[in-house]
Amino acid sequence: xxxxxxxxxxYVARAAGLxxxxxxxxxxxxxxxxxxKKTFPRWPRFAVEDVHRFVGLFAGSLLVIHVSTIAIDSxxxxxxxxxxVPLLSxxxxxxxxxxxxxxxxxxxxxxxxxxxxxxxxxxxxxxxxLNFAVWTAATLHGVGSGTxxxxxxxxxxYALATAxxxxxLVWRLLRLRMAVRRVLPLAGVAAAAIATLVVxxxxxxxxxxxxxxxxxxxxxxxxxxxxxLSGVTRGIVSLAGEGQGTQRVLVRADLLIxxxxxxxxxxxxxxxxxxxxxxxxxxxxHALGFGATCRLPNxxxxxxxxxxxxxxxxxxxxxxxTSHA
Numbered sequence: 001x002x003x004x005x006x007x008x009x010x011y012v013a014r015a016a017g018l019x020x021x022x023x024x025x026x027x028x029x030x031x032x033x034x035x036x037k038k039t040f041p042r043w044p045r046f047a048v049e050d051v052h053r054f055v056g057l058f059a060g061s062l063l064v065i066h067v068s069t070i071a072i073d074s075x076x077x078x079x080x081x082x083x084x085v086p087l088l089s090x091x092x093x094x095x096x097x098x099x100x101x102x103x104x105x106x107x108x109x110x111x112x113x114x115x116x117x118x119x120x121x122x123x124x125x126x127x128x129x130l131n132f133a134v135w136t137a138a139t140l141h142g143v144g145s146g147t148x149x150x151x152x153x154x155x156x157x158y159a160l161a162t163a164x165x166x167x168x169l170v171w172r173l174l175r176l177r178m179a180v181r182r183v184l185p186l187a188g189v190a191a192a193a194i195a196t197l198v199v200x201x202x203x204x205x206x207x208x209x210x211x212x213x214x215x216x217x218x219x220x221x222x223x224x225x226x227x228x229l230s231g232v233t234r235g236i237v238s239l240a241g242e243g244q245g246t247q248r249v250l251v252r253a254d255l256l257i258x259x260x261x262x263x264x265x266x267x268x269x270x271x272x273x274x275x276x277x278x279x280x281x282x283x284x285x286h287a288l289g290f291g292a293t294c295r296l297p298n299x300x301x302x303x304x305x306x307x308x309x310x311x312x313x314x315x316x317x318x319x320x321x322t323s324h325a
Contacts, residue, residue: 007274010076013069014148016062018157021138023059024106025161027052028135031128032172053113060110063103073273095144102137105130135165143201150208159198163191211246214271214296215323220245222306222319234258239290241306243321248272251306251321253282253290267292269304269323278302301325 030052070078082089086097112119112127119127139162148154170187178186212218224241235257243249249269256264265282280294280302289307296302304323311317 009069009073010273013066013073014146016066016069017142017146018148018154020059020062020066021142022157022161023055023062024131024135024138025165027055027059028131028165029168030055031131032168056110056113060106063106067103092145095141098137099141099145102134102141105134105137109134139198143198144206147208147210149206150202155199155202158202159195162198163195166194167191214274214276215247216300216302216325217323218243218245218247218249219320219322220247220249222251222308222316222321224251224316224319225314226316227314234263239306239316241316241319241321249321249323251304253292253306255282255285265292267294267304269294269302 034049034052067083070076071080071083076091078089078091082096083100086100087093089096109127109130112124116124139158142154143149143158146154149158167187167190170190171183174183174186220243222241222243224239227238227240229236229238237255237257239251239253241251243251249271251270252268254266255262262282262285267280267282269278270276271278276296278294278296280292282290282292284291286307288310289305292304292306294302294304302323302325304321306319306321308316308319
């Protein structure tokens with residue numbers, strides 16, 4: 001189901017996931033604020049309920065976009081099964097599983113809300129408490145597997161969301177048992193504690209170091225194929241390969257040859273998933289390798305070497321591609 005390697009797809013997936021999480025957090029706060037109240041001093045109850053319902057629907061829509069864009073991105077290591085069944089993912093299976101659980105619980109909540117008038121109120125109300133499980137699982141999913149989780153702005157988002165939800169939860173649980181002047185400090189302490197915990201996890205044990213984007217220097221395993229077409233006086237030798245590893249690249253080298261000399265060469269390297277192209281020429285040729293120089297659109301140079309072992313076929317065996325500025 002991997003249909004695209006466009007970076008736009010990846011940006012949409014990340015943005016949709018983060019906005020969906022923010023809306024889920026808002027929905028939980030609204031739900032706790034509404035619980036037990038029959039009237040509101042400034043807004044009619046139906047208006048508040050409509051806002052709460054809209055927030056949930058919008059979060060669910062963004063969640064669908066988040067999952068769909070991940071499913072079709074050829075750069076990401078997710079199959080259809082691994083985004084539907086918890087613990088099948090090879091990438092951070094526990095944290096991804098929490099995200100899947102959150103999405104599936106949110107779907108179950110949407111079903112109960114749709115049939116709210118047909119369900120006993122007590123059943124619907126107890127099912128509605130699953131919102132806390134959805135929010136908790138979504139928070140752990142984002143902090144544990146989100147590729148932006150260690151960015152300062154993302155940590156601020158998670159810290160603010162968790163602090164706000166926990167503060168309102170403490171206020172909700174204690175406001176009928178204690179005076180307001182005692183509840184507010186406790187809510188503030190709880191909010192500060194959870195925010196500190198989130199920041200500590202994001203900068204400590206769960207810190208994420210992103211893969212290089214269009215790295216100038218890399219060394220990756222090379223796979224591919226070499227094709228040779230011979231004419232009466234000239235021939236063409238072409239290599240098409242892929243560097244697979246931390247920095248994925250597609251490479252193609254073409255040589256127009258005559259007896260005992262190379263007439264013309266060309267070289268192309270495409271960075272994945274960005275699609276950035278580096279074009280140039282082959283500069284040195286060996287029996288089992290070559291060197292090339294190419295330029296990026298901004299004028300920067302890359303010096304690339306490729307080596308492999310004799311395989312007896314057109315397939316590249318035990319290949320290696322390296323690059324430096």
